[in-house]
Amino acid sequence: MSYPTELLYTKDHEWVRVEGEVGTVGITDYAQKELGDIVFVELPRPGDAVTAGESFGTLESVKAVSDVFAPVTGTVEAVNAKLQDQPEMVNADPHGQGWLMRVRLANRAETEKLMLADTYETYLQEAKAP
Amino acid sequence: MVWQADVTVKRTALNAVHRAAGAKMTEFGGWEMPVGYSGITEEHIAVRQAAGLFDVSHMGEIEIRGREAATLLQYLTANDIRRLQIGQAQYTALMYPQGSAVDDCVVHRRAEDWFLICVNAGNTEKDLDWITRHNTLDAEVRDRSAEYSQLALQGPRALEILARLTRADLGRLRTYWFSPAVCCGVEGLLARTGYTGEDGFEFYFPPSESARVWDALLEAGRAEGLVPAGLGARNTLRLEAGYPLYAHELDEETTLLEAGLGWICKFEKGEFIGREALLRERQQGLKKKLIGFEMTDRGIARDGYPVWVGGRVVGKVTSGSPAPFLKKNIGLAYLPPELAEVGAEIQIEIRGKQVAARQVALPFYKRAKPSTAVN
The missing domain is CATH 3.30.1360.120 (Probable tRNA modification gtpase trme; domain 1)
Structure with missing residues (x-):
């Protein structure tokens, strides 16, 4: 899979799509593959504050429990409620319908520290090299 | 590179x-x-x-041979080696004096005086050491794992x-x-x-x-x-299938009776390591009991999560996971025996929150067509 150029990426394998003052957040294709079949998603509530670099939720595969870290700071506007019954959507469409939450950004300048798609792909290549 | x-x-x-x-x-x-x-x-x-x-x-294979091989195994394990015919395998445990398992294992009788034991990978060295230390009868004990x-x-x-x-x-x-x-x-x-x-x-x-x-x-x-x-x-x-896994349901601190493995404790066979402790426990009552549970509320129990009943921590999850075939979130845990009751509600602490679960009978899954009973 190629990584969409309109998304910004973190070293922890989350992405954010910034549209105006709102960022949509999810995990990358690489992350969903590493996790395996996702069977449970725990997300914050609308109105909750999230902080860049800090855990905002939990994804569970059959085998493992993983924290997901917020790429941006802000207030949760919405979460992807469909994932409660269809957590496998994160595996099937990680950059699209498998999104996790929308955040009203507190500080747009933060996003300048995130990686562009090509930088993220290089980062993955380096991480995979033995 | x-x-x-x-x-x-x-x-x-x-x-x-x-x-x-x-x-x-x-x-x-x-x-x-x-x-x-x-x-x-x-x-x-x-x-x-x-x-x-x-x-x-990765599983280990330990061979015990010689005229005294059966006698040695009869003393080291809980199950009854005499019931084991040539060509038969037996689920059993190498025992500590306190009634807990050094390891759980499958003993294969290749000949009257020739046994091959399949042991847990991570326990192979410990088992070998334990068997060798108790081998006062000079049976031949060899690690065959690499073969x-x-x-x-x-x-x-x-x-x-x-x-x-x-x-x-x-x-x-x-x-x-x-x-x-x-x-x-x-x-x-x-x-x-x-x-x-x-x-x-x-x-x-x-x-x-x-x-x-x-x-x-x-x-x-x-x-x-x-x-x-x-x-x-x-x-x-x-x-x-409700099978125990060493280092989860079984360890040095947990007796076979607590782990629900009383069926492999053959007291009538005579002396074996751990027999007295198990008999004493059977008479005095268990300190804890292995139970199965399924989550009734949203959440997945995982190994090590605390179990709550009546506002206090009463035990710990030893194995917890989604069950892909049953499509439930299930687990095993140790509880005080007086709280172990199929149908009773318990709470599993998941990331600081108590989530409801219900005790269910073990095993969670049994295949439709049962095979011949194991010895």
């Missing part, structure tokens, strides 16, 4: 085959093993509905798949029996045993033939839906 092998982690003869197949690898019991190939859920379902092939070459690869073919289609690759009479090989056999042109020991709750076979053979046997089996079973399966599915399958 040259790949530097990590010398502290052991690899089975199939390591490169697993990697080439795209397996996700993990460390388990000192071994680098495949966790899964296509995904734990898919592999788990395949084993319940068709068949799965597992590389379990065996072990593959487990498990699932309702296992027999028909294997039948294409061996002339052994599989129909007559009953559950918990084994026989020397040639499979895929390779000589080894074929046992009707497993750790998944399904019918199946485990084949012990020389490691140099591993890739040949692995490939031949996968090829022979492709049309039936046979898939390679990893330790991830092996764990969820054994959990659904």
Whole structure:
């Protein structure tokens, strides 16, 4: 899979799509593959504050429990409620319908520290090299 | 850049085959093993509905031979070696004096005075040391682990798949029996045993033939839906079947009676290590009891999570996971015996929150057609 150029990426394998003052957040294709079949998603509530670099939720595969870290700071506007019954959507469409939450950004300048798609792909290549 | 092998982690003869197949690898019991190939859920379902092939070459094999071999084993283990005929296998445990298990294992009787014990990978050295220290009778005790690869073919289609690759009479090989056999042109020991709750076979053979046997089996079973399966599915399958896993349900502190393994404690056979402690516990009552539970509210219990009843912590989850075939979130836990009651509600603490669960009878899963009872 190629990584969409309109998304910004973190070293922890989350992405954010910034549209105006709102960022949509999810995990990358690489992350969903590493996790395996996702069977449970725990997300914050609308109105909750999230902080860049800090855990905002939990994804569970059959085998493992993983924290997901917020790429941006802000207030949760919405979460992807469909994932409660269809957590496998994160595996099937990680950059699209498998999104996790929308955040009203507190500080747009933060996003300048995130990686562009090509930088993220290089980062993955380096991480995979033995 | 040259790949530097990590010398502290052991690899089975199939390591490169697993990697080439795209397996996700993990460390388990000192071994680098495949966790899964296509995904734990898919592999788990395949084993319940068709068949799965597992590389379990990490398992240890300890051989005990000699005139005093049976006497030594009778003293070291809880089950009754005298019930074991030549060609039969027996689930049992090497015992500590306090009634807990050094390891749980399967003893195969190859001859009157010749036994092969399949032990947990991570316990092999400890077991060898324990057996050797108690070998006052001068039986021959040898670690044969390096001489065996072990593959487990498990699932309702296992027999028909294997039948294409061996002339052994599989129909007559009953559950918990084994026989020397040639499979895929390779000589080894074929046992009707497993750790998944399904019918199946485990084949012990020389490691140099591993890739040949692995490939031949996968090829022979492709049309039936046979898939390679990893330790991830092996764990969820054994959990659904209610089988204990050493270092989870069993450890130095937990007696066989507490772990629900009273059925392998043969007190009438006479003296064995741990017998007195177990008899005393049976008379005085258990300190804890292994129970099964399923989550009734949203959440997945995991190993080590606290169990609450009546506003206090009363126990700990020893194994917890989604159960892919049952499509529930299940677990095993130790509770004070007075709280162990099928149907009773408990709470599992998940990331600081109490989530409701209900005690259920074990095993969680039992296959429709029961096999002949194990000894």
